Amino acid sequence: MRNIxxxxxxxxxxxxGWQKQPxxxxxxxxxxKIEDVLSKMEGETVEVVGAARTEAGVHAYHQIANFKTDSDxxxxxxxxxxxxxxxxxxxxxxxLEVPERFHASFNAKSFVYEYKISIGEVPSVxxxxxxxxxxxxxxxxxxxxxxxxLIGTHDFKAFSDNKRMKKSTIREIYSLDVYGDDKEVLIxxxxxxxxxHMVRIIVGTLLQAGLxxxxxxxxxxxxESKDREKAGPTAEAKGLFLSEVMYI
Amino acid sequence: MRNIxxxxxxxxxxxxGWQKQPxxxxxxxxxxKIEDVLSKMEGETVEVVGAARTEAGVHAYHQIANFKTDSDxxxxxxxxxxxxxxxxxxxxxxxLEVPERFHASFNAKSFVYEYKISIGEVPSVxxxxxxxxxxxxxxxxxxxxxxxxLIGTHDFKAFSDNKRMKKSTIREIYSLDVYGDDKEVLIxxxxxxxxxHMVRIIVGTLLQAGLxxxxxxxxxxxxESKDREKAGPTAEAKGLFLSEVMYI
Numbered sequence: 001m002r003n004i005x006x007x008x009x010x011x012x013x014x015x016x017g018w019q020k021q022p023x024x025x026x027x028x029x030x031x032x033k034i035e036d037v038l039s040k041m042e043g044e045t046v047e048v049v050g051a052a053r054t055e056a057g058v059h060a061y062h063q064i065a066n067f068k069t070d071s072d073x074x075x076x077x078x079x080x081x082x083x084x085x086x087x088x089x090x091x092x093x094x095x096l097e098v099p100e101r102f103h104a105s106f107n108a109k110s111f112v113y114e115y116k117i118s119i120g121e122v123p124s125v126x127x128x129x130x131x132x133x134x135x136x137x138x139x140x141x142x143x144x145x146x147x148x149x150l151i152g153t154h155d156f157k158a159f160s161d162n163k164r165m166k167k168s169t170i171r172e173i174y175s176l177d178v179y180g181d182d183k184e185v186l187i188x189x190x191x192x193x194x195x196x197h198m199v200r201i202i203v204g205t206l207l208q209a210g211l212x213x214x215x216x217x218x219x220x221x222x223x224e225s226k227d228r229e230k231a232g233p234t235a236e237a238k239g240l241f242l243s244e245v246m247y248i
Numbered sequence: 249m250r251n252i253x254x255x256x257x258x259x260x261x262x263x264x265g266w267q268k269q270p271x272x273x274x275x276x277x278x279x280x281k282i283e284d285v286l287s288k289m290e291g292e293t294v295e296v297v298g299a300a301r302t303e304a305g306v307h308a309y310h311q312i313a314n315f316k317t318d319s320d321x322x323x324x325x326x327x328x329x330x331x332x333x334x335x336x337x338x339x340x341x342x343x344l345e346v347p348e349r350f351h352a353s354f355n356a357k358s359f360v361y362e363y364k365i366s367i368g369e370v371p372s373v374x375x376x377x378x379x380x381x382x383x384x385x386x387x388x389x390x391x392x393x394x395x396x397x398l399i400g401t402h403d404f405k406a407f408s409d410n411k412r413m414k415k416s417t418i419r420e421i422y423s424l425d426v427y428g429d430d431k432e433v434l435i436x437x438x439x440x441x442x443x444x445h446m447v448r449i450i451v452g453t454l455l456q457a458g459l460x461x462x463x464x465x466x467x468x469x470x471x472e473s474k475d476r477e478k479a480g481p482t483a484e485a486k487g488l489f490l491s492e493v494m495y496i
Contacts, residue, residue: 011373059374083370091373122331125259125339126307126378 057237138210305485386458
């Protein structure tokens with residue numbers, strides 16, 4: 001069978017995340033929408049594998065997915081078909097034929113996420129859906145300082161709100177950068193794997209450091225505590241973008 | 249009475265334009281939304297005057313409006329009240345007390361509009377609401393060349409689709425600039441006054457020049473013809489932004 005890789009961009013505002021939820025009748029996910037169009041195209045049920053299970057309300061510049069097919073459609077025909085029938089908040093940027101063994105999720109080596117914070121008295125109506133809005137300007141230098149403690153291989157249990165999580169909470173963060181000017185703060189994190197809410201709890205804690213609610217040096221203690229209560233609040237989903245999935 | 253000037257930003261996607269439509273029960277306009285909140289604030293009917301009657305689906309970075317009030321609320325309290333109760337696609341960027349004789353519409357001397365065209369095979373899901381999407385890349389040099397014919401004082405009747413328009417169709421365009429790169433084309437026009445659809449018909453005609461459907465030198469002939477049929481199509485509302493209202 002042919003194996004097709006898709007690069008997908010989406011505005012997650014309207015969706016209950018990437019992953020389909022067979023147990024829920026009301027959930028509408030991005031995977032559902034893509035599978036619906038592909039199944040219509042193929043005339044039989046198609047399953048799509050996504051690299052990252054982005055959460056409800058989270059957006060993507062570059063989600064990677066793959067699916068198997070016996071169809072002899074050209075990749076650009078597949079791309080055009082998808083873009084014609086997908087809702088306007090989901091776009092297929094690229095479709096490629098890849099080796100049959102490629103699996104978008106199992107083969108993913110690392111992920112880059114971006115988080116956008118808008119600063120000021122009145123947030124722009126054009127950015128409101130895609131920015132977490134912060135009235136006070138956070139101190140970017142303090143956020144950068146706090147971020148340092150998280151870089152490397154650590155047990156990130158303090159940044160997990162899933163009490164039933166049985167798997168290891170050890171992960172590696174390769175980089176965690178904070179950029180900022182008068183109008184916005186952008187946080188970029190690159191790591192080997194993230195669980196649901198992990199990036200958003202990290203952002204919420206960095207923001208506490210930026211707003212003087214904790215000191216930058218507290219970050220190491222929070223990490224060591226392995227206690228969700230010590231970390232900051234979960235930042236809103238709408239500021240979060242999956243920006244890259246790496247396979248090497 | 250006090251006279252309060254508002255600077256308003258809005259995403260026009262959901263609205264039937266700025267101006268209220270007393271004859272229509274279903275129309276929802278930006279003026280309606282602002283008057284509703286101000287009337288609630290004041291406890292009596294408040295009328296708001298807007299500088300530009302932006303059309304259905306058109307956005308604004310800086311619409312100017314004014315209203316009279318006997319209230320002794322401070323201007324920042326008025327601004328906060330409005331931003332608290334207005335829908336999330338309308339924001340009051342500034343509220344100022346101005347001389348009683350100031351009238352947002354009668355005193356407006358000129359207007360700047362921007363039009364955004366996105367180029368490429370797959371338009372970004374994040375820009376789709378705010379860009380006219382063009383698959384083929386227009387020739388920006390040809391658009392600039394065609395634009396020159398429109399600068400100055402002319403009878404712009406060829407760019408009016410209102411056959412019952414009784415007023416003069418002579419207007420002055422101070423500048424009409426076209427900028428472009430691989431991903432987008434931005435058209436900025438500054439003139440003393442625009443009627444509904446005027447900017448969008450100008451944009452549609454410039455785009456014809458950019459796509460080689462007419463020659464740049466045809467623009468002068470279209471202008472002279474005073475014939476709507478000779479000009480290009482009306483470009484979509486969603487790419488149009490009111491970006492400035494000037495009072496001097």
